């Protein structure tokens with residue numbers, strides 16, 4: 001039985017979708033104004049891992065991820081580069097998709113873009129006005145939070161009386177908990193900004209309304225799961241609930257799932273703090289993207305994960321051990337006799353699934369895989385793993401990898417990396433940079449790779 005922690009109730013709950021067999025899921029997607037940083041990618045990766053776990057439990061999953069392609073940041077970026085908004089956001093949407101692919105994140109069921117759904121957003125805003133939940137003011141439209149008694153139920157904010165419509169409105173999309181006010185659904189056009197026609201004059205949508213409009217469009221009034229980073233609980237998700245439930249009169253979300261942040265030296269990784277890495281930075285520096293994937297999965301999703309280079313190097317070493325193991329199991333000859341490993345494999349499988357069922361504990365599931373490596377390695381080393389045992393081990397690895405996505409690898413891809421490092425060391429030596437050369441030698445040594453300098457050039461072997 002799969003249990004998931006629900007932010008709305010602050011409890012782990014048994015997961016049951018409304019419609020048997022089908023999970024309707026919505027994940028807040030990227031704002032396409034720049035490359036995603038690996039903090040964003042941690043959240044998107046978790047969304048994919050959750051889909052994979054649900055699929056392993058036999059569900060069909062309709063996972064919708066929106067693309068925010070109109071907001072202050074995208075508009076500013078396009079103006080800075082002197083290109084149209086759509087040209088600008090198309091480029092960053094492509095980069096986003098490339099990063100997902102590099103990290104082996106499976107595509108969502110649908111990726112609706114905000115600018116393709118202006119009409120649906122206008123319809124929601126009109127309905128909200130008709131039902132007395134929203135009002136126009138100088139060409140903009142605001143949600144009247146005093147009209148919605150449940151406002152604050154997800155995040156725990158308490159709107160005060162003096163924050164009602166006579167006293168204040170907010171035009172920005174992001175704000176602090178102390179600033180709870182009537183928030184903007186539709187913004188009157190500003191000079192030089194892209195705009196669309198509306199009953200209140202030209203304007204553009206606020207940020208929160210797109211998720212309400214597009215989740216209704218693709219999934220209906222009620223979602224089984226809604227996911228987004230913890231920073232979205234307030235105001236974004238609080239506002240989504242108000243908009244959606246006031247519009248449809250039905251429950252908006254049954255399970256709220258909020259992955260924690262990736263941090264760097266104790267601080268949230270973010271563009272505004274300037275302490276961020278993109279996937280491309282790390283790949284350019286020679287790290288294997290699957291090691292980045294492994295690192296991003298290495299803490300439970302409800303815990304913060306501190307990003308360090310040492311952590312990334314440990315992930316590379318862990319993968320190197322795992323891939324080496326799988327390669328050697330594959331080399332066990334057909335028909336070879338050996339010991340029965342059913343008990344070890346069954347134990348790994350039980351642990352693996354128990355971890356997934358316990359609030360999608362991916363690190364726990366990975367530990368089950370590495371335990372099997374540890375259990376079977378001595379047999380391999382002594383030639384006691386037979387063909388039957390090998391095929392049971394490989395069968396488990398394949399099935400585990402449908403969730404984890406870290407085991408499949410091209411044989412020799414690590415060797416290529418080692419070759420590249422050795423070449424870099426050679427260049428460093430030629431340039432007289434012996435410190436760097438030694439650093440590379442030590443790094444390889446840590447992975448059990450020994451370099452020997454021969455008259456024909458450097459050679460390496462595994463110890």
Ligand code: AMP
Pocket residue numbers: 028029030031032038039040041042043044227228229230231232260261262263268269270
């Ligand atoms: P954005 O493109 O800024 O709208 O963010 C996309 C997703 O990344 C949202 O679900 C955010 O909550 C999430 N996010 C932002 N910063 C971090 C971080 N440092 N670690 C993990 N997720 C993050």
Ligand code: ZN
Pocket residue numbers: 027028029211228236240
């Ligand atoms: Zn959203």
